[in-house]
Amino acid sequence: MVTPALFDGTPVSYEERFSTMEKGAAARSDPNGALHGLPVTYRDKPFVLCGPPVILTPAPTPSNTPSNRPSTHRREHVATASNTEADTPPRKSVPTTPRVKPTGPKSEQGLLFDL
Secondary structure, eight states: OBOTTTOSSOOOOHHHHTSSHHHHHHHHTOTTOTTTTOEEEETTEEEEOOOSOOOOOOOOOOTTSOOOSOOSSSOOOOOOOSOOTTTSOOOOOOOOOOOOOOOSSEEETTEEEOO
16 A cells, blocks of 8 residues: 555556456456555545555564564474463363244245235
């Protein structure tokens, strides 16, 4: 999502982008995404949706300074379990009710009628 000034191109409304089957198919096969270029409003400010998606990763820390934070790109830290199976109570089984055929007017294709 970017401001309209930063969007490279012309914003296109949803109706224009998906008005026909051909335009909808072209929008879905767009490498930037089907919603690329759609104007939106967030907190009363105009924005434009854009693609392709970006994956942001943290900058690497310098190797000469030790970090006390666990690594986010490697599994160096191990989470400890707070509860074991012996600590947790057994689950209660929930009784199931048998299916009952409805009595009363029958429905066919959304229309109600009596037999």
